[in-house]
Amino acid sequence: MSELILRFFIGGLFVSGFAVISDVLRPKSFAGLFGAAPSVALATLSIAFANNGMTYVQTAAQAMIAGAIALFFYSLLVTWLLLSQRIKAWVAAVAAWLLWLTVAYGLWTVSFT
Structure with missing residues (x-):
């Protein structure tokens, strides 16, 4: 439970910091992008470092x-399928998911073998 509370506060700190940065940047659509994923990743990596050390954090970051x-x-393929091929959104998302899985697995095996 204490790790959950710690994650909440560290995540909130990072979200606030990124919100300040995104408030300065243009266009304003960056606000959501900088407020979500980076803050969650940094909070997770901070707690992982405290609990498991550098080797674990390096693996998680990779x-x-x-x-x-x-x-x-994935995003490139979905955009191309939706705009050029006029495929339904759910079909494009499912098809592109296979590409995401292939690329992620390929990068994972290359960097960890």
């Missing part, structure tokens, strides 16, 4: 990077 790169390719 996994987050692989997932982010895979998400980039």
